[in-house]
Amino acid sequence: MTAPAETGELVSIDLRPSNTPPVGQGIADRVRPRILGKIADAGCRKDVAFLFMHPAVSFLHHYAQAPLEARGRAVLTLTSRHLYNDSALLMERLIQDVGGGVRWLRERGYGRVVLVGNSGGGPVMSLYQAQAENLTIDSTPDGRSFDIVPEDLPPADAVILLSAHPGRHQQFRSALDPSVIDEADPLGADPALDMYDPDNGPPYDRNWLTRYEAAQAARHDAITGFVLARLRQLDDDPRADDQGFVIHRTYAKPATLDRSIDPNDRPAGDATIFGKARAVNYSAGVFGRFTTLRSYLSQWSPLSIADGPARLAETSVPVLNVEYSADEGCFPSETGRYTEAVGPRCETYLLKGAMHFPFTQPDGDRLIGELADVLADWSA
Numbered sequence: 001m002t003a004p005a006e007t008g009e010l011v012s013i014d015l016r017p018s019n020t021p022p023v024g025q026g027i028a029d030r031v032r033p034r035i036l037g038k039i040a041d042a043g044c045r046k047d048v049a050f051l052f053m054h055p056a057v058s059f060l061h062h063y064a065q066a067p068l069e070a071r072g073r074a075v076l077t078l079t080s081r082h083l084y085n086d087s088a089l090l091m092e093r094l095i096q097d098v099g100g101g102v103r104w105l106r107e108r109g110y111g112r113v114v115l116v117g118n119s120g121g122g123p124v125m126s127l128y129q130a131q132a133e134n135l136t137i138d139s140t141p142d143g144r145s146f147d148i149v150p151e152d153l154p155p156a157d158a159v160i161l162l163s164a165h166p167g168r169h170q171q172f173r174s175a176l177d178p179s180v181i182d183e184a185d186p187l188g189a190d191p192a193l194d195m196y197d198p199d200n201g202p203p204y205d206r207n208w209l210t211r212y213e214a215a216q217a218a219r220h221d222a223i224t225g226f227v228l229a230r231l232r233q234l235d236d237d238p239r240a241d242d243q244g245f246v247i248h249r250t251y252a253k254p255a256t257l258d259r260s261i262d263p264n265d266r267p268a269g270d271a272t273i274f275g276k277a278r279a280v281n282y283s284a285g286v287f288g289r290f291t292t293l294r295s296y297l298s299q300w301s302p303l304s305i306a307d308g309p310a311r312l313a314e315t316s317v318p319v320l321n322v323e324y325s326a327d328e329g330c331f332p333s334e335t336g337r338y339t340e341a342v343g344p345r346c347e348t349y350l351l352k353g354a355m356h357f358p359f360t361q362p363d364g365d366r367l368i369g370e371l372a373d374v375l376a377d378w379s380a
Contacts, residue, residue: 006061006066007040007042007065007066007069008038008039008040008041008065008069008075008077009038009039009040010036010037010038010060011036011037011038011039011076011104012034012035012036012037013034013035013036013037013078013100013101013104014032014033014034014100015033015034015035015081015096015097015100016033016096016151016152017032017033018033018093018147019147033081034081035078035079035080035081035097035100035101036060036078036079037060037076037077037078037079037101037104038060038061038065038076038077039074039075039076040065040066040068040069040074040075040076040077041069041074041075042069043069043072044069044072044073044074045072045074046074046108046109046110046111047110047111047112048073048074048110048111048112048113048114048379048380049073049074049075049076049105049110049112049113049114050064050068050073050074050075050076050114050116050160050375050379051075051076051077051078051098051101051102051105051113051114051115051116051156052064052065052075052076052077052078052116052118052121053077053078053079053080053097053098053101053121053124053125054080054118054119054120054121054124055080055082055086055089055091055094055120055121055124055168055299056080056082056083056084056085056086056089056120057083057084057120058079058083058084059077059078059079059118059121060077060078060079061077062075062077062118063358063359063364063368064116064118064162064368064371064372064375065077067368067369067371067372068372068375068376070372071372071373071376072376073375073376073379074105074110076101076104076105078097078098078100078101080094080097081093081094081097082094086291086295086299087244087290087291087292087295088291088292088294088295089295089298089299090140090294090295090298090299091124091127091168091298091299091304091305091306092137092140092146092148092298092305094124095124095127095128095131095148095152095153096148096152096153098115098124098125098128098153099128099132099152099153099154102115102132102153102154102155102156103154106154112157112158112379113156113157114156114157114158114159114160114379115128115129115156115158115159115160116159116160116161116162116375117159117160117161117162117164117308118161118162118163118164119162119163119164119165119329119330119356120164120165120168121162121164122161122162122164122165122166122308122338123164123165123166123167123168123306123307123308123311124306125159125161126159126306126308126309126311126312126315126338127305127306127308127311128153128156129155129156129159129311129312129315129317130311130312130314130315131148131153131311132153132154132155132156133155133314133315133316134314135148135149135150135153137305140294140297140298141297141298141301141303141304141305142231142293142294142297142298144294155317156317157317157318158317158318158319158320158379159312159315159317159318159319159320160319160320160321160322160375160378161308161319161320161321161322161335161338162322162324162371163322163323163324163327163329163330163335163354163356164308164321164330164335164338165308165329165330165334165335166307166308166309166334166337166338167304167306167307167308168288168299168300168304168306169299169300169301169302169304169306169307170307170334171287171334172220172250172287172288172300173216173217173220173302174213174216174253175250175251175252175253175287176216176219176220176249176250176252177189177194177195177219177248177249177250177251177252177281178190178193178212178215178216178218178219178252179191179192179193179194179195179215179249179252180219180248180249183223183226183247183248185248186248186249186282187282193211193212193215195212195252195253195254195257196252196277196278196281201254201257201258202254202257202258203258203260204254204258204261209254209261212254220301220302221302223247223296223301224296224297224301224302224303227293227296227297227301228297230243230293231293231294231297234293242292242293242294243292243293244290244291244292245291245292245293245296246289246290247288247289247291247296247300248289249281249282250281250286250287250288250289251272251274251277251280251281251286251287252277252281253272253277255331256270256272256277256328257270257277261331262331262332262333262334263332264325264326264327264331264332265325265326265352265353266326266327266328266355267326267328267355271328272328272329273328273329273356273357274286274287288300308337308338309337309338309340309341309342310341312338312341312342313341313342313343316345317345318345318347319338319342319345319346319347320346320347320348320349320374320375320378321335321338321339321342321346321347321348321349322348322349322350322351322371322374322375323335323336323348323349323350323351324351324354324355324356324358325350325351325352325353325354326353326354326355327354327355327356328355328356329356330356347378349374351367351370351371351374353367354367354371358371
């Protein structure tokens with residue numbers, strides 16, 4: 001695929017300073033919180049604008065931006081305040097960043113704003129729109145009060161999902177390695193629960209998968225129990241407000257090696273969106289490896305409110321759910337949950353042959369062009 005020509009103008013968007021910032025974020029959240037964006041709108045009308053953002057990855061150069069602009073659709077891509085470092089991320093704070101982008105577009109005269117949730121952006125945009133329509137957040141999952149106000153969250157007009165997973169905490173639960181014996185030991189493994197032990201598969205026996213998933217859930221709940229207990233200890237100690245910790249082996253998803261699980265057109269082999277499956281699982285820095293206690297509760301734990309399908313079901317706007325048929329990162333049962341949750345308000349489209357990152361494919365230009373046509377037509 002040929003690299004698209006760079007388009008757009010970089011912008012800086014100021015946000016309302018917080019009265020209750022997480023300590024780990026430093027002075028920026030207290031004095032002048034700011035996010036960066038890129039607006040691509042050359043020759044575009046003001047009737048509609050698309051807004052892209054991911055929790056921690058830069059979408060400033062998103063592959064759909066230039067093709068949408070070429071079709072007359074303005075696009076604002078944003079970074080979040082947690083760019084490339086989600087260790088202290090709060091989902092509740094993250095949606096205030098989205099709100100800064102929506103407000104910026106409204107102030108510049110765009111009639112309709114369409115939120116685009118690509119991959120991890122899906123649950124973010126779903127949570128945002130749900131809270132924009134009916135604000136219920138008054139605390140974070142640790143019970144601390146949280147200063148979010150309706151003015152932080154101007155509602156958008158529609159939501160588009162592109163290969164969107166249902167939530168960081170749900171992806172985390174489904175990918176935790178249950179063979180971990182000791183949370184302090186990155187290498188020890190129970191062979192009976194090790195998906196990388198050839199005696200277990202692939203292919204994986206369905207009874208074994210049932211035991212595997214139960215052990216994943218048990219580990220997830222045990223980590224959450226540790227976090228809650230540790231926070232209770234810190235609440236009685238004036239010296240510390242939070243602490244960082246490491247969670248080893250967070251990417252052991254049998255479907256990455258066994259295509260009979262949640263089948264689609266993804267290629268055979270051991271590649272994941274992060275790299276080779278086993279190497280990713282044992283790596284030192286991926287997918288929830290570093291976090292703080294309070295951030296864990298907000299983004300990785302069962303207490304997280306960022307359940308994409310559940311939150312999107314609470315909204316009233318039109319929804320388009322685009323599934324990538326060869327996606328090796330978000331599988332059909334995951335992307336399909338949005339369609340089931342939203343019901344008749346949700347239209348669907350299957351982008352045949354697209355992997356999670358279509359710009360890496362030889363026919364990426366064609367796939368992205370097809371996607372841009374669908375999004376531009378639907379927004380009209």
